[in-house]
Amino acid sequence: MYEADDPRAKLATAGQGDGPSSAFGNSTYARYYETPPQEQASDHKDWYTRGQNFVVCYSEVTAGARFERKGQVDEYVLLLHDRDMAATVEANGEVQEVTGYSLTIIPPGDSAITVKADGRIVRLISTQSPDVTAMAPNGDNYAGSHPQIPAFEPWPKPADGWKIRSYSLDVPDEEGRFGKIFRCTTFMVNVFPAQGPRDVTKLSPHQHDDFEQCSLALEGYYMHHMRWPWIANQHEWREDEHEKCLSPSVCVIPPKVIHTSAPTDPESNVLVDIFSPPREDFSDMPGWVLNAADYPRP
Structure with a gap:
C-alpha cells in the first residue's frame, strides 16, 4: 500500500495484513488544545493519553518545574522538541544537562527532571507504571488484555548498563531513511522533520498486525484517516x-x-x-535506528 518511493515500501512487513479479526480495539483522538489538563500545579499543566503499552505525558511548563520518579520500573523517554528548552536530568546519582531539540532516555530507579525554561516537554512512560497509567482519561479503552497485541516484553538491556542517554535531533535528513528513529528497551520514537502539506495523491494507507501506533502532533494540523476491516458479522462493521x-x-x-x-x-x-516496545521491522532496516549501537535487538 506504500508508494514505490516511500522508504517503508522496503519493510519486511509491508505486505502483511490478512485475516481481519472481530476485535480491533478503539482509536483515540486526544486534542490537548481543547481539553483541560489532568494535572495542574503552579509551574506545570499535564495531559495524559495511553495506549496498550504506553502513556504520553504532555506538559506545559515554566522554568523550575520538577518531575520526579521514585523506583521507576523501566526506562522512560524525555522529548524536548523546542530548541529553546533545556532541563537537568538526574538518575541514580548521575546528573546530565540536556539541551533543547533532543531525546533523552532515563534509566529505571529514582530520577528527576528539572525544567530550565518556559515551554513544553513530553515524557513517554510505559504502562508498567500504574500511577501514570491511571491518569489517562481514555483508560476504559484498555480494560484487560488487547486481543491483537501481545503481552508487553521489554527489549534487551544496553550492553554497557543503565545510564542517562541523550541524543540530539539535529540529524541531517538522508534519502531512503524514514524520519529520525531512536529506540530503548521500552520505546521506539520517530521524530519527523517539519514539513508542509502532504500531496493527497501520494498518501500511504497501511496497517500493523499486532501493535499500535501513536502519532503526536506538535506543530500544524493533521488529517487522520482510518478504515476498519470488514468481517463476517456486519453488525461489527x-x-x-x-x-x-x-x-x-x-x-x-x-x-x-x-x-x-x-x-x-x-x-x-x-x-x-x-x-512500545520498539518495532522489529524498522530495526531491521540498516541505518534507520540512529542509536542502534546502544540497544541490542532481541
Whole structure:
C-alpha cells in the first residue's frame, strides 16, 4: 500500500495484513488544545493519553518545574522538541544537562527532571507504571488484555548498563531513511522533520498486525484517516474515520486498521510517531535506528 518511493515500501512487513479479526480495539483522538489538563500545579499543566503499552505525558511548563520518579520500573523517554528548552536530568546519582531539540532516555530507579525554561516537554512512560497509567482519561479503552497485541516484553538491556542517554535531533535528513528513529528497551520514537502539506495523491494507507501506533502532533494540523476491516458479522462493521487534529494532540491507531495521516497546515507540520516496545521491522532496516549501537535487538 506504500508508494514505490516511500522508504517503508522496503519493510519486511509491508505486505502483511490478512485475516481481519472481530476485535480491533478503539482509536483515540486526544486534542490537548481543547481539553483541560489532568494535572495542574503552579509551574506545570499535564495531559495524559495511553495506549496498550504506553502513556504520553504532555506538559506545559515554566522554568523550575520538577518531575520526579521514585523506583521507576523501566526506562522512560524525555522529548524536548523546542530548541529553546533545556532541563537537568538526574538518575541514580548521575546528573546530565540536556539541551533543547533532543531525546533523552532515563534509566529505571529514582530520577528527576528539572525544567530550565518556559515551554513544553513530553515524557513517554510505559504502562508498567500504574500511577501514570491511571491518569489517562481514555483508560476504559484498555480494560484487560488487547486481543491483537501481545503481552508487553521489554527489549534487551544496553550492553554497557543503565545510564542517562541523550541524543540530539539535529540529524541531517538522508534519502531512503524514514524520519529520525531512536529506540530503548521500552520505546521506539520517530521524530519527523517539519514539513508542509502532504500531496493527497501520494498518501500511504497501511496497517500493523499486532501493535499500535501513536502519532503526536506538535506543530500544524493533521488529517487522520482510518478504515476498519470488514468481517463476517456486519453488525461489527465500523464507519471510516476522518479526524482533523490540531496541535498539540495525540492519535492512537489500533492494529489491523488501515490508516494514513496527512499533514495539512500550509506552513509547518511536525509529527512524532511512538511505538512500545520498539518495532522489529524498522530495526531491521540498516541505518534507520540512529542509536542502534546502544540497544541490542532481541
